[in-house]
Amino acid sequence: MFKKLFQVILFLQIVVFGVYGQTSKSTNYAIIKPATNLTAIVNTAANVTPSARQLRWQELELTAFFHIGMNTFTGREWGDGKEDPKLFNPTALDTRQWVRTVKAAGFKQVIITAKHHDGFCLWPSKYTEHSVKNSPRKNGQGDVVKEVADACREYKIGFGIYLSPWDRNSPLYGSGTAYNDYFVNQLTELLTQYGRVDEVWFDGANGEGSNGKKQVYDFDRWYKVIRKLQPSAVIAIMGPDVRWVGTETGYGRETEWSVVPANNLDQLTITAKSQHDITFKPKGDMRGDDLGGRDKIKTATGLIWYPAEADVSIRPGWFFHAAENDKVKSPEKLMDIYYNSVGKNCVLLLNIPPDKEGLLNASDVNALQGWKKLRDETFKINLLKDASVECNNGVNLKSILDDDYNTWFTTHNKDTSAVITLNLKGSKTFDVLLLQENIAIGQRVEKFELDYWDGNDWKKATEGTTIGYKRLLRFSPVTANKVRLTIESSRLNPTIATMGLYKQP
Incomplete structure (x- = not known):
């Protein structure tokens, strides 16, 4: 009787106060005071928790990437921004087929490459002529981003956008503030015209522009725009919410801590950016074998919840190339990637590039279906049931x-x-x-x-x-x-x- 009463009291402590020492006021960061001993740092790390947006993102497990654009029609992986918009003409483009296919394969969110490094926009941006509005598709009246967003709403799946900071077409790239203004304008279009956005994905590509100059990106400004316009969106992988796992193989670490050191996190940073909605991003190399072990956090001045996303393409390239139709990853290979990404505390971002017609190719669809079948057969019965x-x-x-x-x-x-x-x-x-x-x-x-x-x-x-x-x-x-x-x-x-x-x- 006493034991049962003790368990009830203990359970209530867990529900009301959290587990032993964690109050109901949990945060996704912590400041470590000077001279704090390792035991106290470890205990602090145990109480750092994901924000609501980070928790929702982690529960997705699988996100699909759709790379489609100029490269689909030129056969390249990185365009130079000099392509004629008239090249973009997918005659059977069907975003409902894309979203329907990946949802059936178990994906819960998709990300569309709204603009890749060549600067070609899949939406009719009013800030450039290098976009679908000057393509023959739908006589320039099409909007691929809108079609993806609409399909996501129809099939009740998350919607995200990729916007390349590197723009090899824009004459403003490399100009400093003027390009950052241009980028904010395009970002604002994407965050205000298509309903809810669940993820904004930046990569770190930073080459030369058409003027031979590189651009200094104003990430902090971009983050503030996203937080204001789409506060529930996670910002990855050059962002404060989600980090890159470190390779493009889809394979994570054997030891994957979501809580990592943030040695440029201090009280002044928190005060300046508001404790309620910090847009802080750890600096430094995030590609080691163990980023959050005791030996890594023992000298930390701050800790932050910063989980890993593992990205990989179902094909050798990120854009569709017909010559790769027989090189699509097999269901067995995708299963191995699943065990080594989702099964290692990551979210898997798998790229499935639409073809020149604007459809997911049969080779890719068959691989996805076979992979889903393997997962279903494996995890159908928990052998511990009723143990x-x-x-x-x-x-x-x-x-x-x-x-x-x-x-x-x-x-x-x-x-x-x-x-x-x-x-x-x-x-x-x-x-x-x-x-x-x-x-x-x-x-x-x-x-x-x-x-x-x-x-x-x-x-x-x-x-x-x-x-x-x-x-x-x-x-x-x-x-x-x-x-x-x-x-x-x-x-x-x-x-x-x-x-x-x-x-x-």
Whole structure:
């Protein structure tokens, strides 16, 4: 009776105050005072949480990129801005086919390349003649951005825009303020004419313009425009909300912390930019093997929630080239990328470029469908379903199996380790482990191990470091009727929202 009462009180503490020491006022950054010891820094890191826009973005898991423009018709990857707008003439362009196809494949958001480096605009911008308004498509009356936005609303999927800061067509590029004004004008068009925008995607391309000069980008100004006009949009990957994972392979890190050092984050920065809506972006190299481990944060003066996006194209190039129709990534390759991106605490941004007709090519569509089938077959049945759960220092044990991300297992008192034993209903064969932390509470687990009972002893099936929003691990097939998950190390109390065992087809 006393034990049950204690658990009820403990549960109420978690709901009302957060998990042990985290107040209801959570933020996606923290300032570290001078001389703070490592233990205190680690505890602070455990309480840094995603903003609402970052959490929504992480839950997407899969976002589709649509690269279409001048390069589609010239066969290039980077245009020089001298192309004739009359080249752009996709005679069967159907954005509903694009969005319908990727939604059926499990994607929850798309991003359209509204303007690539050649400066050609897929919408009729009033600030340049280098746009669809001077193309033969629909006699210059078309607006591809609008058609994508409309299709996203129809199919209830997120809508994002890519706008290249590098513009090889504009004579203003390299002029300083005048080009930044031009860029803000185009950005404002995109953020005010197409309804809700969920993501704005900038890359770091910064070559020479038509005048032979490079431009100094006013990112801070651009961020403020986005926050004002589309406050729910995440800004990636040259932005404050989402960072680039560091390669264009679609593969993430074995150890992927969403909380990273921000050594130019200080109280004056916060005060100047408002505590409620900071547009701060960490500086420095974000491509190491481990960006947020204890050795990386021990000298931090600030910490910030800055999750990773892994991007890759389904083809060798980012734009459609007919010669690559037989080089589309196979369902099996896409599955491997999935395990190494979404399964490593990243969101996967997969590019599927429309062809010259303006359709997703059959080669790409078939690959997407085969990949979706593999995912469905793999994750159809959680072999832990109906298992009994035991843990001497655990709270809310069954929540790791209830299919509800908003409930979670945690530990008593200030325990940062736990052994969770699960008794399956008979012997099961499995080779995939799925784990999720409730990142709304924070990312905390630093090391874990999965063991199985072979009838005589415990044997290791797999192990890992970070979990984050989702961790997927494959291993040699195991048959057992009992497993245990050992949380060896955690920053404050672990919060395990989901656990699953699956068998690959």
